[in-house]
Amino acid sequence: MAHTARSVSFSGNAARVPTDAFDFEGFRGWCASDDFPESARPTFAEGEVFLDMSPESIETHNSVKTALIIDLGTLVRVEDLGRVYSDGALFTHEGAKLSTEPDGMFASWETLESGRLRSSPRKDGDPDGIELLGAPDVVIEVVSRSSVRKDNVVLRAAYARAGIPEYWLVDARGEAIAFQILRLESGTYVGAPSLSQSSRVFEREFRLERERNRVGEWSYRLRC
Secondary structure, eight states: OOOOOOEEEEESSSSOOOOOGGGHHHHHHHHTTTSSSTOOEEETTEEEEEEEEEEIIIIIIIIIHHHHHHHHHHHHHHHEEEEEEEEOOOEEETTTTEEEEEEEEEHHHHHHHSSSSSEEOTTOOOOOOEEEOOOOEEEEEEOOTTTTHIIIIIHHHHHHHTOSEEEEEESSSSSOOOEEEEEETTTEEEEOOSEEEEETTTTTTEEEEEOTTTSEEEEEEOOO
16 A cells, blocks of 8 residues: 655744655655755654654753763674664665654664665765665664654554564653663564663663763663
8 A cells, every 4th residue: 555645743943845745755855855954854654744843852852862872882883783873864664665864773784784774875876875775673762742653653663664673762751761672573563661671683681771960960871
């Protein structure tokens, strides 16, 4: 069944969306064009277009995302496991009709060498592409005020349809951090609500912790 965008959701400032961006290929073309607003974080999933243009919450989003990328990136680099991609990298799975910019991604060397995830060159021939095609081993999303439904419902279903083995979902807005490593089993994600989360991709357990720093703000640490 064809997936056609039926609605567009905005967070933050307004933006002009061309008519042809309301289908999957048109959306991808718009994201690669000079007309795309640089401040927008785009998603096409489950027949919907999302443009998140609101500033990130420092304490419960930006700081969390930064710590995850630094700590996971350090582990991956030290053990030479593959590549970590931070936010801003456009990821597309053509079969799932999904195109989005996760807060983070991990791809093992095996995944990259096999071509299960690969960089797509620009149409002008520039090899330094702006889109990753296929499926990484892990996607990471940090829930914000504007992304609750998108992260918990829409992307959860879309990432499962794309066959991504693990979905790391973090919500740090409450009194305690909600950190889940969701595993893909029989086409759907399952997880356990516990402090320590088990990753099959990395074959180890992870904990996401936080404490107040010397200026009273939250500092986060991914431990394994």
